[in-house]
Amino acid sequence: MKALFLQNIILWAVWLAVSTITEAKVIEQPNNFHFYAEVKLLAQPWQTIQEIEADFPFLLSEAGVKGNFDKNSVRIYAVSPEGKLISDAVPYRQEGKRLIFPVAAEAQDKNAAKIYRVYFDVKENGLKPPVKNPCVIGEPNLVPNPGFEQEDEPGVPAKVPYFNVYKNCFKLDSQEFHSGQKSIMITAARPAKFKSWTLMVTTNPGPGNTAMRATPSAYKFSVWVKGKGCDPSGLVLYAVGTWWSKEKGLYTYSKTTVGSIIGKTDFTWTKLGKTQSVMPWAENIYFVLFLTTKQGTVWVDDPKITLQNIPKLDFLMFNDKIAKEGTN
Numbered sequence: 096m097k098a099l100f101l102q103n104i105i106l107w108a109v110w111l112a113v114s115t116i117t118e119a120k121v122i123e124q125p126n127n128f129h130f131y132a133e134v135k136l137l138a139q140p141w142q143t144i145q146e147i148e149a150d151f152p153f154l155l156s157e158a159g160v161k162g163n164f165d166k167n168s169v170r171i172y173a174v175s176p177e178g179k180l181i182s183d184a185v186p187y188r189q190e191g192k193r194l195i196f197p198v199a200a201e202a203q204d205k206n207a208a209k210i211y212r213v214y215f216d217v218k219e220n221g222l223k224p225p226v227k228n229p230c231v232i233g234e235p236n237l238v239p240n241p242g243f244e245q246e247d248e249p250g251v252p253a254k255v256p257y258f259n260v261y262k263n264c265f266k267l268d269s270q271e272f273h274s275g276q277k278s279i280m281i282t283a284a285r286p287a288k289f290k291s292w293t294l295m296v297t298t299n300p301g302p303g304n305t306a307m308r309a310t311p312s313a314y315k316f317s318v319w320v321k322g323k324g325c326d327p328s329g330l331v332l333y334a335v336g337t338w339w340s341k342e343k344g345l346y347t348y349s350k351t352t353v354g355s356i357i358g359k360t361d362f363t364w365t366k367l368g369k370t371q372s373v374m375p376w377a378e379n380i381y382f383v384l385f386l387t388t389k390q391g392t393v394w395v396d397d398p399k400i401t402l403q404n405i406p407k408l409d410f411l412m413f414n415d416k417i418a419k420e421g422t423n
């Protein structure tokens with residue numbers, strides 16, 4: 096009986112190994128695209144939508160290539176540091192000179208720097224079919240759960256730290272929103288001399304916390320707010336960035352005003368924003384909103400963090416696989 100059991104275990108292990116091999120993904124090789132360029136992006140512990148600047152006609156002319164850029168030919172792949180394709184073509188949206196696409200979540204800090212390779216071609220090398228996007232690609236945004244649309248459980252927005260701690264005054268509201276179908280409604284339970292709420296958009300760095308990674312750069316922070324019955328002496332929003340280095344053991348934070356609304360009791364959806372540089376040694380930042388008003392209700396939606404300077408494709412490469420054909 097025991098032998099039969101062991102035999103079954105072995106058979107199951109062999110089946111698992113074989114099925115894993117046979118199910119290994121074959122990545123489509125972009126063999127008939129004549130050119131590519133690469134860019135480095137920082138992946139977050141959650142999926143983000145990121146953007147790059149891609150001026151293809153300029154890249155082609157800088158490299159002395161004659162021909163007209165084929166807008167439909169763009170294909171984006173994640174590649175390993177050795178230059179091997181590690182993903183299928185990534186869906187993207189083209190807006191002027193910008194390419195906007197999802198960057199997959201990466202759990203490990205050491206693997207967070209990702210290389211993306213963009214293949215493209217000129218019309219003279221044969222028109223390429225346009226890419227069909229399997230999904231709608233939103234605006235570039237580094238925050239997890241942009242617009243508070245995903246829920247962990249009914250009424251609890253996903254990836255909003257400590258939402259439940261403030262459940263007496265925080266509510267996921269599907270009646271009022273700036274975009275999508277939900278916002279976070281914050282209500283003063285009763286008038287108080289001074290009232291403030293802390294809404295964490297991304298977690299503070301620290302042991303066990305999944306914080307947002309940062310590169311030495313400037314980030315744009317913004318958020319939309321709406322108010323009803325607020326204290327007219329002022330609603331102030333502070334963004335708090337904590338700049339933190341695990342390696343150097345440095346830990347500091349800077350509190351910066353995202354914006355304020357003074358003299359209004361009721362106000363419609365209003366965008367408040369601020370650009371903030373990150374300390375050169377910082378490995379993480381976090382985005383917290385402190386809202387202060389003595390009374391009333393405030394709705395918050397669409398917090399957004401983006402890089403001030405968009406990473407850029409700046410050097411064209413010739414695709415070795417077809418360079419011999421001499422058709423460039």
Ligand SMILES: [Ca+2]
Pocket residue numbers: 241242243244272273274275276277278396397
């Ligand atoms: Ca929303």
